[in-house]
Amino acid sequence: MIDGIKKLAKNLTLSELRSGMKITAKEFVNTKITVQYPEEKTPISPRFRGLHALRRYPNGEERCIACKLCEAVCPANAITIESEMRDDGTRRTTQYDIDLFKCIFCGFCEEACPVDAIVETQIFDYAFESRDGSIMTKERLLKVGDDNEQVISKTKAQDAKYR
Amino acid sequence: MMELWQSFVLGVNELMPWFDGNVAAIVIILIKAVALIMPLLLTVAYFTYAERKVIGYMQLRIGPNRVGPKGWLQPIADALKLMTKEIIFPSKANIYLFLLAPILAIAPAIAVWAVVPFDEGIYVTNLDVSLLYVLAIGSIGVYGIILAGWASNSKYPLLGALRSASLLVSYEIVIGFALVTVVMIAGSVNLNTIVADQQGGIVNWYFIPLFPMMIIFFISALVETNRAPFDVVEGESEIVGGTHVEYSGMTFAVFFLAEYANMILMAVLAVIMFFGGWHSPFEGLGVLESVFAWVPGIVWLLAKSTFFMFLYLWVRATFPRFRYDQIMRLSWKVFLPMTIIWIFVVALMTQLHIGPWFA
Numbered sequence: 276m277i278d279g280i281k282k283l284a285k286n287l288t289l290s291e292l293r294s295g296m297k298i299t300a301k302e303f304v305n306t307k308i309t310v311q312y313p314e315e316k317t318p319i320s321p322r323f324r325g326l327h328a329l330r331r332y333p334n335g336e337e338r339c340i341a342c343k344l345c346e347a348v349c350p351a352n353a354i355t356i357e358s359e360m361r362d363d364g365t366r367r368t369t370q371y372d373i374d375l376f377k378c379i380f381c382g383f384c385e386e387a388c389p390v391d392a393i394v395e396t397q398i399f400d401y402a403f404e405s406r407d408g409s410i411m412t413k414e415r416l417l418k419v420g421d422d423n424e425q426v427i428s429k430t431k432a433q434d435a436k437y438r
Numbered sequence: 439m440m441e442l443w444q445s446f447v448l449g450v451n452e453l454m455p456w457f458d459g460n461v462a463a464i465v466i467i468l469i470k471a472v473a474l475i476m477p478l479l480l481t482v483a484y485f486t487y488a489e490r491k492v493i494g495y496m497q498l499r500i501g502p503n504r505v506g507p508k509g510w511l512q513p514i515a516d517a518l519k520l521m522t523k524e525i526i527f528p529s530k531a532n533i534y535l536f537l538l539a540p541i542l543a544i545a546p547a548i549a550v551w552a553v554v555p556f557d558e559g560i561y562v563t564n565l566d567v568s569l570l571y572v573l574a575i576g577s578i579g580v581y582g583i584i585l586a587g588w589a590s591n592s593k594y595p596l597l598g599a600l601r602s603a604s605l606l607v608s609y610e611i612v613i614g615f616a617l618v619t620v621v622m623i624a625g626s627v628n629l630n631t632i633v634a635d636q637q638g639g640i641v642n643w644y645f646i647p648l649f650p651m652m653i654i655f656f657i658s659a660l661v662e663t664n665r666a667p668f669d670v671v672e673g674e675s676e677i678v679g680g681t682h683v684e685y686s687g688m689t690f691a692v693f694f695l696a697e698y699a700n701m702i703l704m705a706v707l708a709v710i711m712f713f714g715g716w717h718s719p720f721e722g723l724g725v726l727e728s729v730f731a732w733v734p735g736i737v738w739l740l741a742k743s744t745f746f747m748f749l750y751l752w753v754r755a756t757f758p759r760f761r762y763d764q765i766m767r768l769s770w771k772v773f774l775p776m777t778i779i780w781i782f783v784v785a786l787m788t789q790l791h792i793g794p795w796f797a
Contacts, residue, residue, distance in 0.1 A: 289653070292757070299496040299756045309500045 319397045321430035322437075324382045326398040327373050327411060328420035328427060330391060337417065338392035341368040345384035345393050353377035354384060371413035375403075396423050397430060470562045474551055482698040483513035489751050496755035520694075523687035528591055531684065535589035540685070540692035543582025546575045547699040554706055555630045557716045557735040569627040572707065573614060576662070579700060580606040583664075583671065583681050586693070590684040598680025601762065602664065602671040608769035609661045615777035616655045619648050619784045620711045633715030639722035645712035647787060651780055652712045654773050656749070659704035661765065663697060665750055667757035668765055675759075705746035706739065713742050 285291070310317055331337050341358035357370035384393045396419065403409060411419075420427065447462040487502065487509065494501025502509035527533055553568035555561045565571050580602055587599020623644055624632040636643050645652045661668040672680040682690055709715060716735030720726040760768070787793075 295756045296752060299752060302498055303492070303496045303752075305498060307495070307498060307500050309498075311500075311503075 319399075321397075321433040323397045323399070323430075324380045324385075324395040326375075326396050326401050326419060327378075327384075327416055328394055328396050328423060329371065329413065329416040330394060330420045330424065330427060331417070337367070338390045339368055339371065340390055340392070341366050342389060344387040344389065348383045348387040350381060350383065351377045351379045353379075368413060371416060373411040373416065375409045375411060391431070394420070394427055394431065396427055398423070467562075474562055475548060478548065478551060478699060478702070479695065481702060482695055483517060485698050485702065485747060486516065486694075487513045488747075489754075492748065492751040493755045496752070517691070520691040521688055525687040525689050526684070528684045531591045532589050535585055536684075537689065539582050539586035539589055540689045540696070541582070542585055543579055543696040544692050544699070546578040546582075547696040547703070550575045550703055551699075553629060554703070555633055555710070555715065556739055558634075560736060561630070564628070564630055566628050568629040569617060569621065569632070572629070572703075573610070573617070576700070576703070577606060577610050579696060582693070582696065586681040586685065590681070592684055594677040594679070594683050595681045597677045598671045598673065598683075601673075602681065605661055605664075605668070605671065605765065608766060609658045609773075612769055612773040612777060613655060613658045613662065615774065615781065616648075616651045616658065617711065619651050619777070619780055620644055622781070622784050622788065623647065629710055629715075633710055633717070636714040637717055637721065640714070640719050641722075641793075643712065643714040643717075647784070647793060648712060648780070650776060652708070654777060655711065656708055656746070657768075658773065659708065660750070660753065661769075663700045663704055665701065666754035667759050669759060670762050670765065673759070701750055702743070702747060705743040705750065708746050709739060709742040715739055 329337065329339055341356060343356050343358070346354045346356045353374045355370065355372045355374075356368055358366055359369045361367045380395065382395055385395050388394075393416075398419070443462075443466070447457070447459065450457045490512070491501040491509070502512040505511040505515045527536060550572050552562040553565050553571050555564075583602045584599045587595040587597075587602070590596070620632060621627055624635045626632060626635070640646075660666075664671040670676070670680075672682060677683075682693060685693060716739045718727070718730055718733065718735070718738050720730045
């Protein structure tokens, strides 16, 4: 009986509804934590595995020696490499393709590489407009590497002590 | 102002003989209608913006902020988008009824505003039965929704329309009874008289003797306008989008306009019925009254109804949707008995001449 009256009083004073509305009112004036994406970005780890790049030595010579370790380790068979002897007697790639549709961004190629040629950058907001665009050719990979060499060397140095 | 208009009419009459007093009267009505509808539609547009912002803030988001500074142009972008979209007709729908439905929804939603008093003497028309007019025209709006559900020839719209019809039947009674108590105090069904009767400060406003009725009226208004938490008519998670499923482009936008115009109307009605309409809350408070004496009554009316409009959004951001049978139970087993009891309470208070309301 007493409980029934208590429950009735609680219902009639809308106490449950008021406590709910109190919460939303509190959140209404709370600081908003939304990150406004193109202007603001969340911090990215130096170990982030984004778009691939081929690096060069400081003298401009490409690092890749066409050992095909990355091609062998790639679990998704995303990498295709053809190589030939260059005029100066070194072995170099003639074709180095990464299919971004196949790639799972595991980073094994980067770990396998004995000369730190293939790396994964912090670039994640890339896009392409045709199906061919998914193939990262040797030229495009080298261009990504050239454009971002400073960032790449910095992040790789930051991460080096944990590897 | 009136003399100026009279001389203007006489002057035009000399140039164009057909422009006599009758035509001038029609012109003045048209001017009044445009002066009412344009701000109303603009308010509707920015109410949708406010809704997205407020709900966003309550969910710890920011809400639209990309179109224009702080997203101010968002409603205009939305309107442009809806206007340029294709209107799709379901292949087996009755096209005439299908197009009639949104018109039937928007026409009453705007027509009701004709009798709303914004300030002392500021209204489109002063009907002696304006409250009855509001209730009568207001309930015609549901025909638009029912017709939309029927004309779509599709199962979810029909379910939504049936729900809408039964909600209307249940809650129109509750709203009617809740407003009967107001009429009992004011002794009139003229909205102007009802507001004028609440003159003399907050203590004279009707929400004090009719507090439970005020809450019941507000909740019933939520149901009548198909707002969350009673939006079973649309019920996105149950019946896709209810009556709106088959509507696209401008036909959908018109339903949208009608719904929001009704929401704003209910907010304004709540103020007129229970919160003293255009009267300042500082009336009879000495210094404060004279400090705020310059504020026109329409500002008070709009400020008070803005609070109720905010309450709509607040409620929507807070509560989950009611189950259909719970809404029915709320109406028939809770609200209806309460309103009837309160009618007797009001009758008792009238007999005993309690407070400033029943003097």
